[in-house]
Amino acid sequence: MKPVLAAAGVAVALTAFAPASQAATEFAFSNWIPWTHKLSTRLLIPLMDVIEKRTEGRVKFRKLPKPLGHPRAHMDIVRTGQAGAAFGVHGYSPKRLRAYAFSEFPLTGEDAVATSVAFQRTHDRFFKGKGYYKGVHLIGLNTHGPGVIHHSKKLIKSIADMKGQKIRTGGPAPLAIVTAWGGTSIRLPAPKSYEVLSTGVVDGVTFPYEALTGFKIVNLVKFHTELPGGLYNSGFYTFIAQKKYDGLSAADKQVIASVSGENFAFVAGRVWNQNDADGLEAAKKGGHTFGKASAEMVASVKKIKANLEARYIADLKKQGINGAAVLKFFYGEVAKLQKQ
16 A cells, blocks of 8 residues: 555654653553553654654653553543543443444455554544543544464464364454354453463464564464454554643644544554564564465355444444444445555
């Protein structure tokens, strides 16, 4: 995909991010991944730095040394004023944010820039202002790259290979696939992966390649099964406290707007692509084994996806939203962006 958004002047160049001076309004950022993780160093910290610089120090971020709660609790943590900024995963709150379940449906996209920008555009068209993020100010949405089945002992080459395997999953989509294939899905936040792999609690994990280096599991899982368009693509949302945002000047709000929405989605997707490339390179250097999902596996995932879509459409109908239109728009945007 060509960086057409950058050419159009809507992307934020990571190289433009720079530190700022003392700020009048401080947002304490509760981060449930390490500050040394590449998502932090390549996206979250540069985002904070550019806001501080462009507001000339009137807005400042403070990196909390430890997260203030479970990843799924972070919207409430910010909403109640315990922290001023955070990010979350839609799949970790499948009931509360079920309108966004489509973002992680399987076989959707290979490029995190395309899926991220399409995700943001879909939110803007169908869900903006509907109260899903009440009490926080949304910076932007994004997805990670295509999910892969990573295993510690063997390559998953068929549905039968999954039977009896204990697999760490995050959101509903990989959970549905693992359980349909006879595996046991163990739902845990991403940072728990090293612990449960190293102790043998799980046999494998579902992640994009980024996690191999991001969560230091590259030496624990050496077998990788890829699906076209990914096993899933988790959706993320980054946000700040609404009350603090409301107290900012119009000029400072405009600064935040300049790095939000599609701007944020584009940069976040580019970071995820880069992080995935780093993880894949580390796996190749380690002599890992790679395989493609069989035709049987892909056909099964297509059926599972159709069931997920049907449930999604029925669920959104109860909310007065045309779920079929949401899916058509999202998939269409992904396809269009991946061709650019």
